[in-house]
Amino acid sequence: MDNQLAKLLEERFGIVFHDINLAEQAFTHSSYVNEHRNLHLSDNERLEFLGDAVLELLVSQYLYREYPNLPEGKLTKTRAAIVREESLAQFATDCGFDAFVKLGKGEENSGGRTRPSLLCDLFEAFLGALYLDQGLAAVLQFLETVVYPQVEAGAFSHERDHKTRLQEVLQKSGDVLIDYRLIKEEGPAHERIFVTEVYCDDKMIGIGQGKSKKLAEQAAAANALQSLGK
Amino acid sequence: MDNQLAKLLEERFGIVFHDINLAEQAFTHSSYVNEHRNLHLSDNERLEFLGDAVLELLVSQYLYREYPNLPEGKLTKTRAAIVREESLAQFATDCGFDAFVKLGKGEENSGGRTRPSLLCDLFEAFLGALYLDQGLAAVLQFLETVVYPQVEAGAFSHERDHKTRLQEVLQKSGDVLIDYRLIKEEGPAHERIFVTEVYCDDKMIGIGQGKSKKLAEQAAAANALQSLGK
Incomplete structure (x- = not known):
């Protein structure tokens, strides 16, 4: 091998x-x-x-x-x-x-x-x-x-998709632009950590980190929901 | 229970x-x-x-x-x-x-x-x-x-479907009628045994038994193939 x-x-x-x-x-x-x-x-x-x-x-x-x-x-x-x-x-x-x-x-x-x-x-x-x-x-x-x-x-x-829930919560009062921005990527290839921020109409509302981009975005959305008291 | x-x-x-x-x-x-x-x-x-x-x-x-x-x-x-x-x-x-x-x-x-x-x-x-x-x-x-x-x-x-193989063997020299006849069903409901004969143009060419009709037919076909030297 x-x-x-x-x-x-x-x-x-x-x-x-x-x-x-x-x-x-x-x-x-x-x-x-x-x-x-x-x-x-x-x-x-x-x-x-x-x-x-x-x-x-x-x-x-x-x-x-x-x-x-x-x-x-x-x-x-x-x-x-x-x-x-x-x-x-x-x-x-x-x-x-x-x-x-x-x-x-x-x-x-x-x-x-x-x-x-x-x-x-x-x-x-x-x-x-x-x-x-x-x-x-x-x-x-x-x-x-x-x-x-x-x-x-x-x-x-x-059931536990924070991104979908965040979108639902934010768009209740009209259309808004939500985007996720990868701001950091560090660590060796096999233990990489991704850090992502989530923005609502260009205002940063949450941040999160995880072992993949997907997980970092979920964590950012969860963080935003928490700050919003949802 | x-x-x-x-x-x-x-x-x-x-x-x-x-x-x-x-x-x-x-x-x-x-x-x-x-x-x-x-x-x-x-x-x-x-x-x-x-x-x-x-x-x-x-x-x-x-x-x-x-x-x-x-x-x-x-x-x-x-x-x-x-x-x-x-x-x-x-x-x-x-x-x-x-x-x-x-x-x-x-x-x-x-x-x-x-x-x-x-x-x-x-x-x-x-x-x-x-x-x-x-x-x-x-x-x-x-x-x-x-x-x-x-x-x-x-x-x-x-790979091991005897019925299909029997059909292929018998129909090599032209169309024939193959049918399977259930001739006996015995034993208690949970240990039932089925006995089936297989006929080619109304001539009995094999017999088999099994725990279901399907298995009995497979066994009959296998028996017929054996008698035919296939």
Whole structure:
């Protein structure tokens, strides 16, 4: 396995694979296998199939326990928002996994490394490999670092979407212009912190920080709502 | 919990719930809750949400391990065939669960007790309850009795669909009429055995038995293929 990848997994997530081949396979795209047939590699597609289901269960269980009063329809909607392609691609990037996926030349040249569907599959394949290597508890622990904090921050739940609520509150008395401005971005690539201010008709009404732009904006909106006494 | 249900679960599946309320809830349809608001019951919809994901993972894991050479696309297809509404409704009926679901009067009168979507939800809710009560290993054990044998028998896999293969073999030399005739059905409701013969142009060419009509037909087709030396 790539040394840098092994280092990332261990230092950032405390993960050391017992079976290095599984981790290798999770980061191997089919385009790479096709271009290196003589190496007899396996691509990550079967792991993605498994990881998809592991994620689905752990997200379902998390939502079931954290939101004891949410009806089934809303649980299903929130789960769908969390496990959809765009979200999972973002998680893969947040984790820094995109740098390590092995691609064929054609795929690389056509921008495969930033393609959401490819990154989404990569994230699921990683979960599948981790599940086979270390079981459900290890995947749970990983999601507790990477996914659940974003759910708690309201990134996926309409119920807890502070930006939408702020907009509703401010526009009650007529049209206003609300905008979010990223004012700072700091820290190393894998522990980046974003700071955002929210403005209403050019007046700063809230500030917030978070591990992604989305989270920083949510935090700024929550801060504005609080100042407004809402 | 209904005594007969407790008896069925224990005697047939070796399952004794620690938390009786969870089992109760799994068998409570929303129509019943709506008609008995004074009882402050919970319906089975949230459990169904969870059970759906538990089933998805265990079926995925089973297919991943049992079919090490099946590509992702075929794994996904087979999984979809197993977890689709019609299949799950059949599992619920095979288990004898349909007799125990609590329905409102309107739902009962309009045939809810035999409606596939209701039975499918019931089956998933039961898995969700069992998962919360006893964990993944207990659900796995249950599926090993109820679901996996049918997968092994080829009920869901196009790769192993004997009926389709028999048809292909017989129709190679022109059109023929193939039909399956149920000739016997015996045993108690929860351990019913079906015996089916397969005919080609009114000549009996195979016989088989199984726990459902579908399985008996597959077995008859497999027997015919064998006699034909295919």
